[in-house]
Amino acid sequence: MPGTLWAIAEAGPDGHLTKLSAEVATLVRGLGATAGRDVAGVVTGAPGAVAAVAAELAAYLPRVVAVEAAAAAASPIAALAAQGAVQATGADTDASLFLGNSPDGRDTAGFLMAALGVGVISNAGGVAWDSGPVAEKGVFGGRLITTSSFADGHGIVTVPLGSVPAEAAASSGVVETVALAGAGAAPAVKVLERVSEAAGAVQIEEAKIIVSGGRGVGGAEGFAIVAELAEALGGAVAASRAAVDVGWIPYARQVGQTGKIVKPEVYIALGISGAVQHKVGMQGARTIVAVNTDPDAPIAEFADLFVIGNLFDIVPALVAELQAHKA
Amino acid sequence: MKIVILAKPVPDATGQERLGPDLRLDRAAIPPVINGNDEYCLEAALRLRDAGAEVSITLLAMAGAFGPDALRKGLAMGADNAYLVSDPALAGSDAWTTARVLAAALAKLEFDLVLAGVDSSDGNGGVVAAALASLSGLPYLSYATSITPDGDKVRIKRFSATGYDVLEAPLPALITGMQALGEPRYPTLRGIMGARSKTITTWALADLGIDPATVGGESAASRVSTFSIPDARSAARVVRDPAPIAAKLIVDFLVERRAI
Numbered sequence: 369m370p371g372t373l374w375a376i377a378e379a380g381p382d383g384h385l386t387k388l389s390a391e392v393a394t395l396v397r398g399l400g401a402t403a404g405r406d407v408a409g410v411v412t413g414a415p416g417a418v419a420a421v422a423a424e425l426a427a428y429l430p431r432v433v434a435v436e437a438a439a440a441a442a443s444p445i446a447a448l449a450a451q452g453a454v455q456a457t458g459a460d461t462d463a464s465l466f467l468g469n470s471p472d473g474r475d476t477a478g479f480l481m482a483a484l485g486v487g488v489i490s491n492a493g494g495v496a497w498d499s500g501p502v503a504e505k506g507v508f509g510g511r512l513i514t515t516s517s518f519a520d521g522h523g524i525v526t527v528p529l530g531s532v533p534a535e536a537a538a539s540s541g542v543v544e545t546v547a548l549a550g551a552g553a554a555p556a557v558k559v560l561e562r563v564s565e566a567a568g569a570v571q572i573e574e575a576k577i578i579v580s581g582g583r584g585v586g587g588a589e590g591f592a593i594v595a596e597l598a599e600a601l602g603g604a605v606a607a608s609r610a611a612v613d614v615g616w617i618p619y620a621r622q623v624g625q626t627g628k629i630v631k632p633e634v635y636i637a638l639g640i641s642g643a644v645q646h647k648v649g650m651q652g653a654r655t656i657v658a659v660n661t662d663p664d665a666p667i668a669e670f671a672d673l674f675v676i677g678n679l680f681d682i683v684p685a686l687v688a689e690l691q692a693h694k695a
Numbered sequence: 696m697k698i699v700i701l702a703k704p705v706p707d708a709t710g711q712e713r714l715g716p717d718l719r720l721d722r723a724a725i726p727p728v729i730n731g732n733d734e735y736c737l738e739a740a741l742r743l744r745d746a747g748a749e750v751s752i753t754l755l756a757m758a759g760a761f762g763p764d765a766l767r768k769g770l771a772m773g774a775d776n777a778y779l780v781s782d783p784a785l786a787g788s789d790a791w792t793t794a795r796v797l798a799a800a801l802a803k804l805e806f807d808l809v810l811a812g813v814d815s816s817d818g819n820g821g822v823v824a825a826a827l828a829s830l831s832g833l834p835y836l837s838y839a840t841s842i843t844p845d846g847d848k849v850r851i852k853r854f855s856a857t858g859y860d861v862l863e864a865p866l867p868a869l870i871t872g873m874q875a876l877g878e879p880r881y882p883t884l885r886g887i888m889g890a891r892s893k894t895i896t897t898w899a900l901a902d903l904g905i906d907p908a909t910v911g912g913e914s915a916a917s918r919v920s921t922f923s924i925p926d927a928r929s930a931a932r933v934v935r936d937p938a939p940i941a942a943k944l945i946v947d948f949l950v951e952r953r954a955i
């Protein structure tokens with residue numbers, strides 16, 4: 369059936385379907401029901417590895433195409449994922465394609481835009497249907513919200529984390545496995561090595577509770593008390609750019625315009641002033657608590673609870689209070 | 696080594712005035728700057744030069760009349776010259792058009808390496824560079840946290856969710872970069888003076904052989920229909936009590952919000 373809605377999924381570093389891809393698949397299924405369109409998923413990966421991801425994706429969608437690409441073991445996935453998606457969606461020139469707004473998802477969307485010559489609406493936090501996808505997104509650091517659609521009713525949409533909760537379908541779909549045609553035409557870019565530095569640590573995008581430290585934390589040692597609070601809450605540690613720039617914590621933990629966009633239930637900002645480039649990354653949190661010595665810190669303007677005080681006094685007291693609360 | 700930097704002029708994110716009377720972004724009211732991620736790429740190129748490599752650096756942008764102001768700063772930082780694609784017909788262009796126009800401009804330039812930002816701070820698209828690499832037939836290496844040219848090849852460290860990947864490709868290639876490449880330098884007074892005599896060449900669509908009917912808002916594949924200002928969060932509850940009381944109030948608040 370023409371005009372199928374496709375979720376282009378990806379695997380995480382652990383080899384499983386990412387949470388973001390599960391959300392994209394859920395979104396696509398919902399849109400398909402509203403629009404009366406067929407929905408399907410596609411995932412491209414190394415033979416052997418891709419089958420498990422496709423099976424996970426099939427929990428969300430009635431039909432999944434698993435594209436086996438031998439080159440995936442030694443080259444970046446995006447170019448291959450785009451070829452796989454083009455192959456799976458085939459002659460359906462009215463299809464709309466949905467991807468997660470992750471690095472690989474965005475790269476894949478860029479390649480697909482060039483391959484299909486269609487438009488992209490990126491980072492669409494809210495997607496509805498009105499004879500085609502209609503997307504709401506924040507631009508200019510969230511200061512403005514725009515509503516966009518495609519001139520001819522179809523295109524490519526990238527979706528940030530947390531736009532809908534992932535929810536499996538009532539029954540699992542069928543998986544059809546195909547080989548990537550032309551075997552992915554020997555990509556010029558080779559992966560020489562994959563280095564894992566933070567395996568096991570909770571990814572901040574996936575965390576429900578985030579405790580984030582800024583320049584006010586004062587040093588790498590100061591992050592020990594940030595981590596203590598995160599542990600007491602069962603959350604993940606993040607940081608502002610000021611803390612990353614001086615090397616107190618790795619870049620992978622940075623929240624903001626040039627770091628990660630997060631959308632946790634709770635974001636606790638310790639010693640963070642709330643510069644606009646930081647705000648962009650965390651303003652989607654459901655509840656924001658800030659601890660700051662400066663009553664005029666900009667973060668007071670968008671926190672839900674603003675605690676004026678020294679984090680070195682407040683945080684230990686808070687950890688003790690949380691332990692008492694649990695007991 | 697010849698390096699082209701894609702340097703997108705964007706409104707300064709710290710500016711306050713965002714909307715004109717027509718409820719559209721009033722670009723003229725906001726001083727333009729080079730997109731942050733593009734500036735990191737320029738810094739990476741300048742560091743290759745500092746390290747002793749013979750490097751020429753060309754800035755390339757597609758922008759309106761405000762373009763030269765932003766590019767001037769890149770020239771003051773140390774880029775050698777700039778090309779600006781500017782044409783009234785381009786107003787309202789989408790990412791797909793941007794990629795096609797930049798591809799046509801690149802085809803007129805000589806280079807070993809093209810550097811672009813992983814995304815732009817105004818639209819946050821993050822899709823133009825991959826499309827451009829595809830249209831220009833260039834190997835694409837993205838999310839670089841370091842860039843190491845090596846003879847007729849280039850290696851990068853690519854940021855990954857758990858660490859980094861080391862990627863390699865033959866030159867010429869297109870790389871996208873970001874903050875981890877290094878804090879951009881401030882232009883020196885000498886740099887600012889020197890920038891005045893560097894050339895910014897402006898190309899119209901006719902110079903690139905592009906039919907004006909195929910670009911701009913009228914032919915854009917994606918269209919913005921409405922602009923609105925998000926609801927502000929309601930005012931924060933403020934706590935000024937000593938630590939033990941403040942701690943209790945924070946826990947109460949989290950419980951009240953069903954957050955813990």
Ligand SMILES: Cc1cc2nc3c(=O)[nH]c(=O)nc-3n(C[C@H](O)[C@H](O)[C@H](O)COP(=O)(O)OP(=O)(O)OC[C@H]3O[C@@H](n4cnc5c(N)ncnc54)[C@H](O)[C@@H]3O)c2cc1C
Nearest residue numbers: 582583584608609610624625626627639641646661679731
């Ligand atoms: C292109 C570009 C991209 C950027 N991208 C990002 C990004 O992705 N993420 C990001 O975070 N920033 C980003 N920035 C930087 C941003 O503008 C700010 O400089 C940065 O967020 C400041 O970090 P901070 O709040 O930790 O530090 P500061 O602004 O220095 O604030 C420190 C705060 O700690 C408080 N404090 C000090 N001591 C204590 C104490 N003992 N107890 C409690 N409070 C205390 C102070 O009152 C102050 O409010 C970017 C900037 C640019 C130009």
Ligand SMILES: Nc1ncnc2c1ncn2[C@@H]1O[C@H](COP(=O)(O)O)[C@@H](O)[C@H]1O
Nearest residue numbers: 701756757811812814815820821822823
């Ligand atoms: N109009 C433009 N002029 C120059 N470079 C651009 C332009 N648009 C996008 N780019 C480049 O492509 C990158 C990604 O842009 P985007 O896909 O719009 O987020 C930017 O960081 C720039 O390096």
